[in-house]
Amino acid sequence: MGTYIIIAVLVVIVIFAARSGMKHMKGEGGCCGGSADEIVVEKKELQGRKIDEKIVHIEGMMCDNCRKHVEKQFNKMDGVVADVDWKKGIAVLSLEREVSDNEIRQALAWSDYKITSIEPGKA
Numbered sequence: 001m002g003t004y005i006i007i008a009v010l011v012v013i014v015i016f017a018a019r020s021g022m023k024h025m026k027g028e029g030g031c032c033g034g035s036a037d038e039i040v041v042e043k044k045e046l047q048g049r050k051i052d053e054k055i056v057h058i059e060g061m062m063c064d065n066c067r068k069h070v071e072k073q074f075n076k077m078d079g080v081v082a083d084v085d086w087k088k089g090i091a092v093l094s095l096e097r098e099v100s101d102n103e104i105r106q107a108l109a110w111s112d113y114k115i116t117s118i119e120p121g122k123a
Contacts, residue, residue: 044075044082048096053121056093056104060113061086073107092121 056074061067067086074082079097084090093104101118108115 042075046079046081046094046096048079050094050096052095052098054093054095054099054101054104055119055121056091056115057117057119058084058089058091058108058113059116060111061089066113069111070108070113073111074104077103077107 058070061070061084064086067084070086070091071082071084074080074084074091074093077099079095080099081094083092083094085092093099104118105115
């Protein structure tokens with residue numbers, strides 16, 4: 001009898017783990033420290049004229065929470081507005097001043113996200 005109870009408990013645990021894993025892989029569940037609703041990214045707009053655009057390719061983003069972390073870090077930079085797409089693994093940076101690739105890399109140096117390349121945008 002005790003064996004059946006243990007097996008039933010294990011089956012329930014496996015079912016919940018599988019459901020949670022599926023949500024995570026779809027980017028719907030929280031990863032990277034919690035629910036995506038917890039991080040608030042204020043909408044930032046350029047104060048001046050857009051002079052350039054750069055596309056930053058980033059590895060390691062797995063959910064909307066990751067997107068918000070990356071966007072928040074880029075938006076802390078003066079003269080930069082970021083639009084991040086975690087599914088494509090890119091951030092499009094609109095620039096109102098010259099920003100070096102090194103400065104862009106430094107914005108994420110603290111994190112587990114890896115910038116693989118930076119290319120000019122369509123500005």
